[in-house]
Amino acid sequence: MKKTLIILLGIIAHNLFSQNYSQYVNPFIGTGGHGHTFPGAIVPFGMVQLSPDTRVDGSWDGCSGYHYSDSVIYGFSHTHLNGTGVSDYGDIMLMPTMGNPSLDNKEYSSKFSHKNEKASAGFYSVKLDKNNIDVRLTTTKRVGYHEYTFNSAGNANIILDLNHRDKLLEGEVKIIDDKTIEVFRRSEAWATNQYIYARIEFSKPMKISKKLVNGKDENNLFTGTKLALAFSTQVKKGEKINVKVAISPTGYEGAGKNMLAEGKSNDFESIKKQAVADWDKELSKIEVKSSDKDKLAVFYTAMYHVFTQPNINMDVDGKYRGRDNKFYTAKDFNYYSVFSLWDTFRGAHPLMSLIDRKRTSDFINTFIKQYEQGGKLPVWELASNETECMIGYHSVSVIADAMAKGITGFDFEKAFQASKNSAMLDIFGLNAYKQNNYIAIDDEHESVSKTVEYAYDDWCIAQMAKILGKKEDYQYFMKRSQNWKNLYNPKNGFMQPRKNGNWNEPFEPREVNNNYTEGNSWHYSYSVQQDIPGLIAAHGGKEKFEQFIDAIFAAPNTTTGREQVDITGLMGQYAQGNEPSHHIAYLYNYVDKPEKTDAKIKYILDNFYKNTPDGLIGNEDCGQMSAWYILSTMGIYSVTPGLPEWQTTTPYFDEVKIHLEDGTTRIITKNTGRAELKKLGFENAKSFKDYKYDELTATPVIKADRIFDFSTKVEITALNPNDKLYFMTMDEGDANVRKTFKAYKEPFTISKTTQVSAYAERNGEKSSIITSNFNRRPNNWDITVNSKPNPQYTASGKLSLIDGINGDTNWRKGEWLGYQGQTFEAIIDMKSPQQITKLSSTYLQDSRAWILMPKKVEYYASMNGKDFILLKTVDNTVDPKDETIQTKDFGTDILPTEARYVKVKAYYFGILPEWHQGASGQAYIFVDEISVK
Known part of the structure; x- marks a missing residue:
């Protein structure tokens, strides 16, 4: 057999391969469409991302601060996020202007043209049309370099605006001398408590010419939550002013040290040249051959995007700000920030485990320190803040993958203990997950996604336990890793939400709702990366599972339910633009149809990645979208991070050379065999002793009417036909009866309000006990609702408003009826005249989610259902700016009144005002229980 994967055993100096691959990088890829990238100057994994800001409003497509469709630049700030879905950063913004200085961003901003804009690896330039100023930017890891050329003589200004983008909590500017200032900025956005310090050095003396200060203004010290300064000087035509900005997460001393280490040079060109060299060194780890320059641009820009983050987040002396806001010094590793782990565990981190094992070890050492200093491993960490964004505890995937692939340099035992800690917490539905072996709608929103992703993470922890010889831990977490079986509906093959012990109905797999994270059932019904053979068996074998994979690509290419901007790049219901789909095309390999994997992957590579500003089909998501491309072009992808092997496809390029850290090189061509690709880079990974573990017995389904009039039939069904079922009932008369x-x-x-409990048993293994509550209606009333609920927020229908069951503050669990842009009105028919003395209705406020209390609630009474008399008006007392999620009972006592009909009218807040992040959108009213006594 001809060997096409060549292993060069000799140690080859890496600089032999440090060719000019940076020439292919196009930083504008992803700056249009929904890519959310930025074009500014960066070096690999650097703390500084020096880039223009064309948006200050935090809009969806302005998350990075820049969008290619814009024509106005507000300034150049030193921190940005690469391809995320939430706005943040934009710290330490500078803007050069001329003439009379203004601190109003509408005044100091400038139009620009893409014709006069350039971006390359480590460099950005643009002409500001308003004052004919040429701006050039480059950077080191911790120091941003600005060069401003003023093409007209006159008064030159440099604006420093600390109120740029996010909310300024504390600001400070200290004037050291006429060429040096120090800046402190503590701000709140997605990450709620961000610290950044800066030392700014001008190349010529500058004087303060204008200021906006609402705090101290004395002795060259300015503070406040409104803080902006203009620094001015006279310039000749064509004169340049250079500015250097060193940043630090720890303090002025750190910024000063960073400046001394990386900001001594006054030669802009030499810094730019070094930035290019830094990029060439990183990019040359993978060399691809192609005659298609656009494909080379897409590939090397993809590498550039992967290497944009995580970002070094310590000073040159190793000092960093821990998750507890205390200071520490990193020893023998580099400390990083910006871990978008829900995205990057799938492809970006497996790629790094192949080509950058040392940095992978540094990431994990950072995880361990964050656990020690902050109480748990990062989920989505940003600037020493845990944002708690997205789901799962996917740090454990990165750790397990590294351990399985033989990466060292971190404490395996500490990493395992930190991972186990994440799995044993009682947050985000984990308490119910541990107790019931799945999460129901009743327990937590996004219940399906959380269950299946927790199960994968548990498998990762089990792999660590196996490597460490921890048999009991291995068995415990392997059993937990099967919890997906409790949400797998064998009748339709989908991961379906459960509510009150039953399947949630009606069920539409295309519906995007609060039971899934940025997706629907199509996207998550393949998310059993840890046990694809088990999923195939559940479907009834390879042929049926192949049909199920075919089905996602053949399904209609539109979703239903909530509009979800993340779901893009649809091929049927497969969504290349969002991460949960990323492994699905590779699943054909498991049913012996690799040719189908090859066809789908090639289509995606050909059509969804382009050398254009809108060349990414979805958010870059901190390198994941690009990592998928890099791996897939090489013919590999990690369906299951934590296994030291790849799933494979036909390589895309004529030839790929991968230079590994041990000095060896792997060569891939289009003829490289799948067997050779499968263990690429991990040929020597150790195997560890397997332990037996118990198979999970799935929890049965209990079906009945949750609310019934006189009686309802209860049916209990096993999810496995070989299971035996056991049940117990408790009704209102059984309080003192032992059952x-x-x-x-x-x-x-049953004919009373009853609690039904059940479990399944197979081969002596019992499932968790499921308990369902079925309520006999407290009345025989009817209700007519004259408002139309949002299809996402209909609870169990209109009778939910008078069923005696109250929703809690987690409205995403589905107990509330939601009405947008309209006043809520309902009429209760009590069927006969009743004496009433008290009326109430309950509403919810979650201001950030656009849900606000009604302005007022009116109660009316009628005998005939047509002629109503106003009984009472209850005004709202909750501040609409109060972001606390809360409920309020708009209850009132009334004089005894006889009536058959009661009308409730709740006036909606209206259009969201300017202070709200959703300004100009329509507010919601969320109502649950209406009570008449």
């Missing part, structure tokens, strides 16, 4: 489980044989009828 035991008995065998279930057939459906039965």
